[in-house]
Ligand SMILES: C=C1C[C@]23C[C@H]1CC[C@H]2[C@@]12CCC[C@@](C)(C(=O)O1)[C@H]2[C@@H]3C(=O)O
Ligand SMILES: O=C(O)CCC(=O)C(=O)O
């Protein structure tokens with residue numbers, strides 16, 4: 001049996017994989033070109049905090065081109081890539097995630113959406129990647145806006161841009177990430193799965209994920225079971241973030257998700273994290289309270305974001321802000 005070298009295997013977390021991976025056919029599917037999209041979105045956000053989107057208007061060629069440039073970037077020598085690290089808070093990261101000893105079988109680029117990333121350190125051959133990234137970030141913001149508007153319409157709340165105005169704001173604190181999970185051939189043989197990106201919920205409002213056709217992404221259901229999401233390079237996968245859970249007073253649930261490394265193929269994913277301005281108060285919308293009390297103590301995105309950086313990836317970060325019903 002082939003094993004990872006001791007020093008490598010000790011660093012990482014594994015999950016037992018006694019059962020064959022079950023790909024779920026229950027993932028909600030939303031066709032953005034259909035009139036019932038808004039109702040399906042609301043149902044999916046209540047039941048899963050997660051759904052797949054088709055007919056989103058982003059040409060597959062644009063996604064493939066960016067993917068190609070991203071693979072090219074990750075094939076640079078490690079020394080070269082590390083010139084852009086560590087990712088505190090933005091830049092190139094390898095194995096280490098966040099600031100509190102979380103590790104995964106992953107390397108990544110973490111970028112803000114407000115500033116131009118400093119790619120000059122990588123030289124001319126990354127120019128195309130930088131330009132494509134810029135266009136893509138704008139397309140992602142627009143798609144996030146469209147989906148958030150549909151959520152408000154589906155929830156029958158006014159104005160329809162209550163959510164989307166936060167990610168469209170000039171001061172919006174959104175982020176973008178490109179994750180590369182190299183294939184890990186040793187894995188295919190020993191019946192265990194290496195964690196690529198450990199379980200967590202995304203703290204922002206909404207996340208838009210697009211990956212190549214390599215499996216590994218899983219979501220956790222309410223009963224604690226993990227289900228594998230069949231990859232689809234032509235679609236987007238949408239996650240409800242913690243902030244949207246709070247704004248809907250718990251009606252929408254942020255989804256716990258993780259990535260398992262693949263024994264055969266590398267996985268490449270790109271995620272847009274739509275966040276509010278730092279000074280924004282995150283609290284349930286009055287129109288969704290209907291006389292009920294807020295389930296959460298008030299906080300600003302600045303406070304929540306700071307607290308995420310003090311947490312471990314798998315922590316229940318919202319727990320700290322839950323208001324225990326006074327009785
Ligand atoms: C252990 C970590 C790593 C964090 C912060 C903290 C808890 C949640 C993680 C994420 C998850 C979503 C994207 C990200 C950019 C975010 O906003 O929260 C991640 C961030 C990072 O990768 O740095
Ligand atoms: O890379 C992926 O497919 C998902 C990673 C993720 O959940 C994240 O970066 O927040």
Ligand SMILES: [Fe+2]
Pocket residue numbers: 200201202257
């Ligand atoms: Fe995530």
